[in-house]
Amino acid sequence: MGERALEAETDAADENSAEDVIVGKHVYGNLYGIERKILEDEEFLRRTVLEAVAQSNMTLIEIKSWRIGGKKGGVSVIALVNESHIALHTWVEYSYATLDVYTCGEHSDPWKGFNYIIERLRPKFHTAHYIDRTQSKELKSFLKT
Numbered sequence: 001m002g003e004r005a006l007e008a009e010t011d012a013a014d015e016n017s018a019e020d021v022i023v024g025k026h027v028y029g030n031l032y033g034i035e036r037k038i039l040e041d042e043e044f045l046r047r048t049v050l051e052a053v054a055q056s057n058m059t060l061i062e063i064k065s066w067r068i069g070g071k072k073g074g075v076s077v078i079a080l081v082n083e084s085h086i087a088l089h090t091w092v093e094y095s096y097a098t099l100d101v102y103t104c105g106e107h108s109d110p111w112k113g114f115n116y117i118i119e120r121l122r123p124k125f126h127t128a129h130y131i132d133r134t135q136s137k138e139l140k141s142f143l144k145t
Contacts, residue, residue: 021134021135022104022133022134022135023104023105023106023134024084024102024103024104024131024132024133024134024135025102025103025104025108025109025110025111025130025131025132025133025134026100026101026102026103026110026130026131026132026133027100027101027102027110027111027113027114027128027129027130028098028099028100028101028102028128028129028131029098029099029114029126029127029128029129030096030097030098030099030126030127031096031097031098031099031118031121031123031125031126032095032096032123032124032125032126033095033123033124033125034090034095034096034097034121034122034123034124035095035122036092036095038121038122039074039075039090039091039092039095039096039097039121040067040074040075040090040092041075042065042067042075042077044120045065045075045077045088045090046063046065046077048077048088048116048117048120048121049063049077049079049086049088049117050063050079051116051120052079052086052101052112052113052114052116052117053079053081053086053113055112055113055116056086056101056103056108056109056110056112056113056116057107057108057109057112058079058081058082058083058084058086058103058105058108058113059081059082059083060079060080060081060082061080061081061082062079062080063077063078063079063080064077064078064080065077065078071093072091072093072094073091073092073093074089074090074091074092074093074097075088075089075090076088076089076090081103082105083103083104083105083108084102084103084104085100085101085102086099086100086101086102086113086117087099087100088100088117097121097123099114099117099118101113101114101117102133104133111130114128
């Protein structure tokens with residue numbers, strides 16, 4: 001391929017990428033006062049995260065879970081999805097869990113997955129935080145300069 005053709009192809013790719021917008025929606029929080037039997041049930045937590053993937057309209061790549069022993073032990077479940085991830089970590093001794101649902105894509109909804117997990121774990125209290133990680137066309141133009 002000649003040098004001119006390569007330049008034209010690169011310019012076309014730059015024009016297309018300038019139109020792309022990364023849609024990132026990130027919901028995370030802390031869950032307090034969860035029953036011990038829920039926090040230590042690895043299979044229940046895996047099923048819950050799997051269903052949250054479906055509820056959020058995400059595409060599962062892989063799910064992993066680990067039981068962590070000791071005084072500060074619990075269960076960690078991480079679902080890697082095409083759109084990003086869901087991460088759930090429990091601390092049995094503290095009746096506590098953290099939850100992180102991050103999606104990149106216009107068709108996924110992290111709030112649906114987050115709320116589904118809250119319903120299933122039934123904490124006495126929880127916090128929820130949201131970060132919009134959308135990248136505007138203006139920002140992309142600025143970063144290119």
